[in-house]
Amino acid sequence: MTAPAPDTDSFAGRDLISMRDYKRDELLAFLDEATFYEGYQEPLLKGKVLASLFFEPSTRTQLSFASAMQRLGGSTLGFSDAKLSSMAKGESLSDTIRVVESYCDIILIRHPREGAARLASESTSLPVINAGDGTNQHPSQTLLDLYTVRQTRGRLDNLKIAFIGDLKYSRTVHSLIETLTHFDNEIFLVSPQSLRTPPEFIEELDARGTVYTEDEDFFSIASDVDIIYTTRIQQERFPDPIEYEKVKNAYRIDREAIERVGADVTLMHPLPRLNEISTDLDDYPGAAYFDQAKNGVTVRKAILSLLLGASR
Amino acid sequence: MTEKGAAEPLIRVSALSEGTVIDHLVAGTALKVLDILGIEFEGAVTIGMNLESRKMGQKDIIKIEHREVSPNEVAKIAVVSPRASFSIIRDFKVVEKFSPTPPKLIEGLIWCKNPSCISREDRVKSKFVVVRMDPLQIRCHYCERSQRKEEIELL
Numbered sequence: 001m002t003a004p005a006p007d008t009d010s011f012a013g014r015d016l017i018s019m020r021d022y023k024r025d026e027l028l029a030f031l032d033e034a035t036f037y038e039g040y041q042e043p044l045l046k047g048k049v050l051a052s053l054f055f056e057p058s059t060r061t062q063l064s065f066a067s068a069m070q071r072l073g074g075s076t077l078g079f080s081d082a083k084l085s086s087m088a089k090g091e092s093l094s095d096t097i098r099v100v101e102s103y104c105d106i107i108l109i110r111h112p113r114e115g116a117a118r119l120a121s122e123s124t125s126l127p128v129i130n131a132g133d134g135t136n137q138h139p140s141q142t143l144l145d146l147y148t149v150r151q152t153r154g155r156l157d158n159l160k161i162a163f164i165g166d167l168k169y170s171r172t173v174h175s176l177i178e179t180l181t182h183f184d185n186e187i188f189l190v191s192p193q194s195l196r197t198p199p200e201f202i203e204e205l206d207a208r209g210t211v212y213t214e215d216e217d218f219f220s221i222a223s224d225v226d227i228i229y230t231t232r233i234q235q236e237r238f239p240d241p242i243e244y245e246k247v248k249n250a251y252r253i254d255r256e257a258i259e260r261v262g263a264d265v266t267l268m269h270p271l272p273r274l275n276e277i278s279t280d281l282d283d284y285p286g287a288a289y290f291d292q293a294k295n296g297v298t299v300r301k302a303i304l305s306l307l308l309g310a311s312r
Numbered sequence: 313m314t315e316k317g318a319a320e321p322l323i324r325v326s327a328l329s330e331g332t333v334i335d336h337l338v339a340g341t342a343l344k345v346l347d348i349l350g351i352e353f354e355g356a357v358t359i360g361m362n363l364e365s366r367k368m369g370q371k372d373i374i375k376i377e378h379r380e381v382s383p384n385e386v387a388k389i390a391v392v393s394p395r396a397s398f399s400i401i402r403d404f405k406v407v408e409k410f411s412p413t414p415p416k417l418i419e420g421l422i423w424c425k426n427p428s429c430i431s432r433e434d435r436v437k438s439k440f441v442v443v444r445m446d447p448l449q450i451r452c453h454y455c456e457r458s459q460r461k462e463e464i465e466l467l
C-alpha cells in the first residue's frame with residue numbers, strides 16, 4: 001500500500017476547488033511541500049499575476065493570499081466586493097472569468113453561491129483556487145488547519161479531536177472533519193441540539209468507519225483530547241436571544257476548562273473569535289489560533305507555487 | 313428472462329404489435345415514468361402496478377403501443393428506476409432489449425434542490441455525480457450537496 005508520493009510537478013495547472021478532489025497521498029505531499037515555504041521569500045513567482053475575485057468580502061483570506069503572492073515576488077489584482085465588479089451589471093460568472101483570464105496566470109475566487117468556484121474552473125484553462133463558495137468548501141482553510149494539526153501534534157492520525165460550537169453551519173468544520181476521515185482519528189462532536197452536525201456528514205463518518213461521539217456537554221465526553229477546535233456560534237442562528245446567551249456561555253473555553261480536560265491540549269479556532277476562547281488563554285502554550293493565521297500564508301505560498309508549477 | 317411470476321401471464325394477454333415494454337420498474341414509479349414520457353400517446357398504454365416479482369418483490373410494468381423511447385428518456389427513467397429493462401417490439405417480435413447502464417454522471421436532468429447553488433443560475437446545465445445506485449443517492453457536481461431518491465426533482 002505504499003504508493004510513491006506524488007511528484008510536486010503533478011500539481012501544476014490543477015485547480016483547488018474542493019478537498020474531495022485530493023487523495024490522501026496528495027494531501028500529504030502538499031503538506032510536506034508547504035513546510036519548505038515557512039519563511040521562504042525568494043521571488044519564485046516573479047512576473048506572475050493572481051486575479052483575486054471576491055464577490056463577497058473576506059478580508060482575512062484575501063490579505064493572506066495577497067501576502068503569499070507578494071512574498072514570492074508575484075502581484076495581485078482584483079476586487080473585494082461584487083458591487084465593484086461587472087457582475088453587478090448582470091454579467092454571467094463564466095463571462096467574467098473568460099475576460100479576467102487574459103489579465104492573469106491564476107484565479108482566486110470567493111463567491112456567495114455554492115459551486116461558483118467549480119463553474120469558474122470550467123470557464124478557463126488557468127488554475128482556479130476556491131476561497132470559499134457559499135457554505136460549501138474553503139480548501140485553503142482546510143489545508144492550513146491540517147498543516148497546523150500536524151505542526152502542533154507531529155502527526156495526522158491517532159488523535160482525539162473535539163469540535164465545539166456551531167457544527168451545523170460551519171463550513172470550516174465540515175471540510176476538516178471530512179478530510180480527517182482519510183486518517184485514523186477519534187472525533188468528538190460537541191454542540192447544542194439545534195446546531196448538530198448535519199446527517200449527511202454523520203453518514204460519511206459512518207461510511208468511512210471513523211470513530212465519533214456526539215454530545216451536548218463537552219466535559220462528559222472529552223477527557224484527554226489532543227485538539228479542541230472551536231467555532232463561532234452566531235447570534236443570527238438563534239431566534240431567541242436568551243437561548244443564544246445560554247449556549248454562548250456553555251461552549252466557552254477558558255483556563256479553568258483547559259485544566260479540566262488536561263493541560264496538553266492544542267486549541268484551534270478559524271478566527272475571528274467572539275468570546276469562544278477566553279483571551280486569558282492567548283499565552284497558553286497550546287493556543288494555536290494565531291499560528292493558524294501565520295500558517296495560512298505559508299500554506300498559500302505552497303498552493304500558489306504548486307498550482308503555477310513554479311519549482312522551488 | 314427466467315422470471316415467471318404469477319402475474320406475468322396476465323400482462324402478456326395484450327401482445328404488442330409494435331411499441332415498448334418497460335419492465336422491472338420499482339413498484340410505484342409507473343406513473344412517474346409515464347410523466348417522463350409525456351402523456352400524448354397514439355396507441356394503447358397498459359400499466360401494471362405492484363405486480364409480484366421474484367426478483368424485486370413487487371414491480372411495475374408499462375406497455376406502450378406505437379412508441380419507442382429516446383436515449384434521453386431512458387436516462388431519465390434510470391434515475392427513478394435504475395434496474396428498469398426496455399424491450400422494443402416490432403412486428404410482434406422483441407427486436408431490441410436493454411437495461412440502461414447506470415450513469416456515473418447525470419447531466420441536465422435533475423434540478424438541484426439547493427436554492428443558492430450556482431447551477432440554478434441561467435445558462436448552467438445541472439450535473440450530478442452518482443454516489444450510490446440503489447437506493448439512488450446523487451451529489452451535485454457544483455454545490456456538492458447530496459440528494460436522496462425521494463428528494464430528486466426531474467427537470
Ligand SMILES: [Zn+2]
Nearest residue numbers: 424429452455
Ligand atoms: Zn447544486
